[in-house]
Amino acid sequence: MVIRILANIVKSLGICEEECISCGGKIYYLDQGYVCEKCIKSLKPYHPVQYKRLDYIRSYRVFGRYEGTLKDIIQNVKFHANIPLARLLGKVIAAYLWEYIQNLKPDLITCPAINVRRYWSRGFNHAEEILKGADIPYIKVFTRTGFDPASAGLKSEDRLRVVKSHHLRKNTIDLLEDKKVLIFDDVLTTGATIKRLAELALSVGASQVHAFFVAEAL
Numbered sequence: 001m002v003i004r005i006l007a008n009i010v011k012s013l014g015i016c017e018e019e020c021i022s023c024g025g026k027i028y029y030l031d032q033g034y035v036c037e038k039c040i041k042s043l044k045p046y047h048p049v050q051y052k053r054l055d056y057i058r059s060y061r062v063f064g065r066y067e068g069t070l071k072d073i074i075q076n077v078k079f080h081a082n083i084p085l086a087r088l089l090g091k092v093i094a095a096y097l098w099e100y101i102q103n104l105k106p107d108l109i110t111c112p113a114i115n116v117r118r119y120w121s122r123g124f125n126h127a128e129e130i131l132k133g134a135d136i137p138y139i140k141v142f143t144r145t146g147f148d149p150a151s152a153g154l155k156s157e158d159r160l161r162v163v164k165s166h167h168l169r170k171n172t173i174d175l176l177e178d179k180k181v182l183i184f185d186d187v188l189t190t191g192a193t194i195k196r197l198a199e200l201a202l203s204v205g206a207s208q209v210h211a212f213f214v215a216e217a218l
Ligand SMILES: [Zn+2]
Pocket: 020, 021, 022, 023, 024, 025, 035, 036, 037, 038, 039, 040
């Protein structure tokens, strides 16, 4: 009862919704007010993933497929700047990601940057928030300039501009030289972005580039 009242107060403040964003079911927990327990429990590493060859990427892992609850969560995190949900997603994938990290032993973990203008309007980088939720230390080596629209439904020349908008930050050469790098990203679609990021890291002497994606879009 007390939890119900508190939930209604939180809801009236606009902090959270009381219906699961994935199944529409009721939510009774206050730690995050977006996805019900049943949907959270349904999130498990998907096997077998159809691994394909990605240029410049020595190895990679994918947590799940870009569908159902996992897709609902990623979209909500990205388009509603939902930090609590990003942290929760990090917790969900943490064990699987840590297992990969312990086997791989990368020297450095990083993730793509988002456009500065978009950062100011949204105030967060979703990949960084997911990493924070998983308790994974990361170092920023990439930056982003110019064109950065939401990538869904882009024409091919616009996609190319998006890919080219990724750059290395200044003074990152010393960080990357001779290092085994793990790049974390949310969704693997065509692989064009990860290829660009890997090319950048290798161009300043990274010894190997590996990748981890929360989901693979088929
Ligand atoms: Zn649900």
